[in-house]
Amino acid sequence: MSLLRLQNARLAFGTAPVLDNTQLIVERDERLCIVGRNGAGKSSLLKVLNGQVALDDGELKKDAGLKVAMLPQDPPARTEMAVFDFVAGAFADLKEHLSQYARLIQRMTDEPTNEALFTELSKVQEVLEAQNGWEVQQQIEQTLTRLGLDGQARLDSLSGGWLRRVALAKAWVIQPDVLLLDEPTNHLDVETVQWLEQTLRDFHGSIVFISHDRAFIRALATRIVDLDRGELHSFPGNYDAYLVEKQRLLEVEEAHNAAFDKKLAEEEVWIRQGIKARRTRNEGRVRALKALREERKQRREKQSTANFEAQAAERSGKIVWRANNISFQYNDKVLVKDFTFTLQRGDKIAIVGPNGIGKSTLIKLILGDLQPTAGTMEQGTKLNVAYYDQHRAELDPEKSIADNVGEGKMDVTFGGRTRHIYSYLQDFLFTPQQARMPVKALSGGERNRVLLAQILLKECNLLILDEPTNDLDVETLELLETIVSEFKGTVLLVSHDREFIENTANEVLLFEGNGQITEIVGGFHEVAMYQQAKREKEQKRAVNTPKQGTSAKEKHSQAQQTSARSGNKLSYKLKRELEQLPAKIEQLEQELEGLQEKVSEPDFFTQPIGDTQPVLERIQAIEEELETALERWDYLENFEDN
Structure with a gap:
């Protein structure tokens, strides 16, 4: 049953209509997602x-009440x-x-x-x-x-x-x-x-x-x-x-347009032949040509795809940043605690965690804008930084797009050659007319593209992206993923977009609260696996922990039962298990070290997922097995004291 119905809807704010005599029905109990390019008119819809x-023409119908x-x-x-x-x-x-x-x-x-x-x-x-x-x-x-x-x-x-x-x-x-x-x-x-x-x-x-x-x-x-x-x-x-069907429809449209343009070109050649085209018996063909011209004039071309890249500067030193047991505390709030980490040239690190937990603080520590309250850190050499700020602080809303990006100059240097600012901005889908618009008139996604155009003019070997995906349409987002993946320098990205992290990062720094930062090899899939395992472990611990409401008599009874089962002495079987655990732990640590070295190789994440996924899953399994073995060793070592 339909709740809302758009019929022959037309809405325009400029020359090109946002809604062009179109229809839409919203049914009961459905979850409908509207997708489209930045500026297509989704928010207006x-x-x-x-x-x-209000619509310029057409009708919006809805149930009474x-x-x-x-x-x-x-x-x-x-x-x-x-x-x-x-x-x-x-x-x-x-x-x-x-x-x-x-x-x-x-x-x-x-x-x-x-x-x-x-x-x-x-x-x-x-x-x-x-x-x-x-x-x-x-x-x-x-x-x-x-x-x-x-x-x-x-x-x-x-x-x-x-x-x-x-x-x-x-x-x-x-x-x-x-x-x-x-x-x-x-x-x-x-x-x-x-x-x-x-x-x-x-x-x-x-x-x-x-x-x-x-x-x-x-x-x-x-x-x-x-x-x-x-x-x-x-x-x-x-x-x-949708993605599959949309691509098919675009290919059909492209083929239809190509056939139409070929027909129009043939008719234009014919009309230029002169007097023969104006004979009475050809007047119908002339009228048909005029109709073809009008149809071609009315066609709205598919918006081109953004085309931009990052300029890599001279290579930085192998070590970009190194921290040794650093902590950072603001008033009584601990944001970073006992963190040891080495950021190396070529790393692509995603920084993940709840809002306000300290992600931006870590970036400021890496850039040297803040100093740790404990521990030591050192910054690498030959660093050229490009910083994409989620708050868009670098944009002047009163200035035009061209003035913001070109800093008042009409020519910019990109890739070793000089380009006119309007030509450069066309790579980011801004026409010369749009380039003269003030930034304050743009949508969120368009502002993000302006900021990308601004920071990518700078040659860099350390690219920092703070929430770069907000408001970007999917096509631009996918291009940004490609840029990050192919960038020759080092990338730090703060993002809540799970798919963007999965497609770009080869390592994640997960903020877990109280200053704890956990290093996870892989993308968001590995983060999800880690969090699931942690939840299961906490649930298991909660089940095995005696309830606080247990009476003293019940606790004494439980202690007697435990003592009766074990006699507070290790059995022969448990002694053998304790003796074998150190060798098992050493074997697991060696295997883990070998796999981590394999993952650290520059070409690891360029291999097919069928080759990389088993390695990442084995690392996750070893880490869990190792933790279990260490806990078991600690328990058996202290068994007689329990």
């Missing part, structure tokens, strides 16, 4: 569905407003009374004998009762609990990820039939993205979302809708099926 933008809510692309502003008050804003008529009631209840806790407060509270209660406010308040409280939010917390005390949860709560609280989401994973850490995936799967209603996060799309979408040159095309099934 979402605003049309939400009633924020249908509730639609939207999660905007940008998180709420950091203000002194309480979370409860912000979420209550979804109910405009009751917002002030609900917020006032929440504040009075909080004050009554501190001033239970204040008669004036009690009188004021009674008046607010009467208003809420008359307007069915108690049911609304319950909805808000249930939503805050479900999303793990503190209603009394202030917005200016929350991180970007938590602000995103607050915005979701405001959309969710009205219990919409259709939930609209614009780039919901932007600036969220991996753990929060996975939480969001599960939360949205549990949502009882239809979801229409925009995303360039391929792993997120694969996990959530039941249908893909492609917005391309003003037209909407629906692709039932998963994201991979």
Whole structure:
């Protein structure tokens, strides 16, 4: 059953329409993902569905009483407003009374004998009762609990990820039939993205979302809708099926256009023959040629693909950065603790962890912008750094794209040759007309491309990418993956995009909290394996740990049973096991060292996955087996003392 229906929809902000006489149907209980290039009009389409933008022509039909809510692309502003008050804003008529009631209840806790407060509270209660406010308040409280939010917390005390949860709560609280989401994973850490995936799967209603996060799309979408040159095309099934069918359609389009252009060229040759073309018996052919010309004029070409690369500078020293038991503490918060690591030339390292845990601090330590509070570190030689900043601090929003990238010059040097700034920017999909636009007029994805154009002009041998994937369309994202993979220097990337990490990194530094950083060989697949094994181990430990509520009598009984089984002495079998463990541990360590050397070889990750995957899986298995053996050795060594 359809909930929303676009018919003959047309919308234009310039010469090329965003929606060009197109159709769209949103069915009940489906999760529909809108994909397309940056600037194609995806956010505008979402605003049309939400009633924020009116169509130039056509019609939006929806069921009477249908509730639609939207999660905007940008998180709420950091203000002194309480979370409860912000979420209550979804109910405009009751917002002030609900917020006032929440504040009075909080004050009554501190001033239970204040008669004036009690009188004021009674008046607010009467208003809420008359307007069915108690049911609304319950909805808000249930939503805050479900999303793990503190209603009394202030917005200016929350991180970007938590602000995103607050915005979701405001959309969710009205219990919409259709939930609209614009780039919901932007600036969220991996753990929060996975939480969001599960939360949205549990949502009882239809979801229409925009995303360039391929792993997120694969996990959530039941249908893909492609917005391309003003037209909407629906692709039932998963994201991979869409990619295959989309490629087939583009090839069919290309073949059709080639045949059309050949026919037009033949007719143009014919018309130039002169008087024969103007004879009466050929007037129909002349009219057909005019129609062909008009059709060719109206054709909207497929947007070209970005074409850029990184300029490698002179090679750096073999050691780019070395740390020996370094720690960094800010006030009482430990961000890095006892970290020992060597960053070598050619490494491609992903830095992964929740927001605010210390990833940017580690980068500043590597660059020498910060000094450790304990331990020692040294920076390598001949370093030329290009730094992609997630906050886009290097862009002046008032200046044009060309002035930001070319620093006011009309010629730039790239790859050893001089190029006009407009020519260089065309590699990043900016026309000369767009290059004169101010940066503040651009979308998020377009700003990211400007920043890439700016930093890639610089010759570098250490490329640092801090959240480079936000807002980039898939085609540009895949090109960036290729650049990172083929870059001859060293790469450090901070990202929450699981697929981007998997396709680019050969090692991961995982921030686990309290300053602990774990080094994991491989990409995000290996991170997921490590985290799963860790969760299983913690669950097993929790099952085997006696409950805190166990009585002294029960503990004594358990101790007697253990003593009776073992006599507090090692059996012959356990003694033999203890004697054999050191040799087993040494064998595992030697095998692990050999495999790690193999992985460290420069060409390891250029081999087929069928050759590399077994090695990485064996490393993971050995590490787990080694940890188990060491724990067993420690247990048996101290058995008689237990």
